[in-house]
Amino acid sequence: MSGFIKAVKSTIDFHxxxxxxxxxxxxxxxxxxxxxxxxxxxxxxxxPAILWELVTCSEAPREPxxxxxxxxxxxxxxxxxxxxxxxxxxVTAVMKPGSSLSVHDYSGTVAGPQVGFLSVTAxxxxxxxxxxxxxxxxxxxxxxxLSW
Amino acid sequence: MKLSQANxxxxxxxxxxxxxxxxxADVALGNFLSFDRFITERTFGQKKRxxxxxxxxxxxxxxxxxxxxxxNRYLVEALNVDIRDDVTYGRTYLLRECGSxxxxxxxxxxASASGIGGDITESVLATVFxxxxxxxxxxxxxxxxxxxxxxxxxxxxxxxxxTDNQLDLDDGHRYEVMEVNAALLTVSVRxxxxxxxx
Numbered sequence: 372m373s374g375f376i377k378a379v380k381s382t383i384d385f386h387x388x389x390x391x392x393x394x395x396x397x398x399x400x401x402x403x404x405x406x407x408x409x410x411x412x413x414x415x416x417x418x419p420a421i422l423w424e425l426v427t428c429s430e431a432p433r434e435p436x437x438x439x440x441x442x443x444x445x446x447x448x449x450x451x452x453x454x455x456x457x458x459x460x461x462v463t464a465v466m467k468p469g470s471s472l473s474v475h476d477y478s479g480t481v482a483g484p485q486v487g488f489l490s491v492t493a494x495x496x497x498x499x500x501x502x503x504x505x506x507x508x509x510x511x512x513x514x515x516x517l518s519w
Numbered sequence: 520m521k522l523s524q525a526n527x528x529x530x531x532x533x534x535x536x537x538x539x540x541x542x543x544a545d546v547a548l549g550n551f552l553s554f555d556r557f558i559t560e561r562t563f564g565q566k567k568r569x570x571x572x573x574x575x576x577x578x579x580x581x582x583x584x585x586x587x588x589x590x591n592r593y594l595v596e597a598l599n600v601d602i603r604d605d606v607t608y609g610r611t612y613l614l615r616e617c618g619s620x621x622x623x624x625x626x627x628x629x630a631s632a633s634g635i636g637g638d639i640t641e642s643v644l645a646t647v648f649x650x651x652x653x654x655x656x657x658x659x660x661x662x663x664x665x666x667x668x669x670x671x672x673x674x675x676x677x678x679x680x681x682t683d684n685q686l687d688l689d690d691g692h693r694y695e696v697m698e699v700n701a702a703l704l705t706v707s708v709r710x711x712x713x714x715x716x717x
Contacts, residue, residue: 381633388634403635408626411682411696477633 374476375437375518376428378486380405381477383425383441386465390443391421394461402446417448419458422507428516437516439489442497444509455508459496466512468494474516487518526601526609527573534570536582537592537648547578551587554613562652566616568593573609583675583704584617584648592617592648594675597703615673615705617648621694622687623680644684649674651688657711668712670694676704686710 384403391401402410404424413420423443431438443466445458466472470491476483493513500507529550536546547570554567570578570585578585583595593614601609625644628636650673659665672686672694680686686694686708694710701707 381631384631384633384635392634401635406639408628408639409683415682475632478631478637480630480632480637482632 375434375474375486375516377478378474378476378483379428379437379439379489379516380425382472382474382489383423383443385475385477385482386472387421387423387443390461390465394421394458396457399458404442414446419449419454420446421458421462422446422509426511431515435487435518437487437489437514437518439514439516441512441514442509443512444497444507446504446507448506455506459508459510462510463494466491466494466510468492472514474518487516489514489516524573526571527576530571530573530576532570532587534578534582535586536579537584537586538581542586543582546582546585547572548576549573549578549612562615562650566650567596568614568616570612570614571609572612575607577610578612583677585614594648594650594673594705596673596705613703615650617650617673619649619651619672620646620689621649621672621674622646623678624685624687624693626683641685643687644680645678647674647678649688651690654709669697670710670712672708672710673702674706674708676701676706678706680706680708685713 388401392398400413400418400420402420402422404422426440426442428439443462445455447455468491472489473485474487475485491514495511497509497511530548532549532551533545534547535542535544549570549572552569554569578595584592586592594617595612596615597613599611600607622643623645624641626639626641629638631637652671654671655669656666657669682696684696693713695713696708696710698709
């Protein structure tokens with residue numbers, strides 16, 4: 372179990388960052404919602420962004436098998452809902468049921484060796500967010516994981 | 520007699536200017552006046568002063584904090600000019616006492632293979648003189664029983680900071696920057712004190 376949760380978190384960071392920076396419509400900002408450093412200006416602006424948050428990561432029932440869930444999606448304060456859908460499609464192109472994400476520890480300056488993988492089992496488009504997170508639409512991703 | 524000469528007649532107070540690192544002597548000569556003599560707790564009467572200069576004399580833009588000979592510090596808050604026959608014959612500056620000091624804290628993340636950065640380090644980006652006023656308590660949007668102490672912190676014009684910064688004040692507390700806007704010649708910051716009140 373040692374280090375696997377951190378590796379899962381940094382793997383999601385890696386994919387979230389890549390989806391944002393490699394977006395075909397032009398690179399967009401990326402926000403890891405598990406940290407609140409240097410995100411206030413971005414969240415308050417009308418700049419589009421890819422956002423994500425690791426929700427759960429638990430042994431199921433015991434290591435090396437895991438249940439992992441996370442939220443990942445798009446914020447577009449300007450533009451139509453279709454612009455948001457385009458960003459979401461960039462997300463779901465990577466996170467789709469049946470796809471496999473190899474887990475590495477990306478938290479250091481150099482990516483670590485593969486320490487497991489996540490198999491995406493379900494991808495659900497959640498309702499539009501309201502209030503403080505108006506303009507944000509997230510996809511709930513559930514995975515089965517295996518560590519070694 | 521020219522108006523500017525009359526206006527300059529009472530100019531006898533020399534101001535020192537803060538250049539960001541040290542006090543520079545004699546940056547302006549003028550007439551230093553109380554803004555009002557009201558005995559009140561309001562900033563209006565207690566922290567504000569006027570400084571009048573004659574002719575073409577100015578407080579140079581490079582000095583947004585000045586000091587009177589009694590060593591009190593003031594922010595240059597606003598400027599009004601007096602014009603007659605298309606000639607500016609006098610300037611009236613509004614000064615605001617700034618007895619506090621703030622370190623502007625910025626955050627950087629170490630490079631990481633994930634691309635979004637790893638460990639966070641904080642650093643002091645700048646230190647500025649400022650005026651601090653508590654305005655109200657605000658209820659937490661997340662926890663019903665928690666209230667935050669909200670302040671308006673007035674800084675010299677041109678001070679660079681955003682809501683991604685925090686402030687370390689000389690009262691020993693850390694403040695979260697909630698809003699930044701330019702107000703006349705100053706920068707006005709709404710900030711919330713972090714942590715429990717002493």
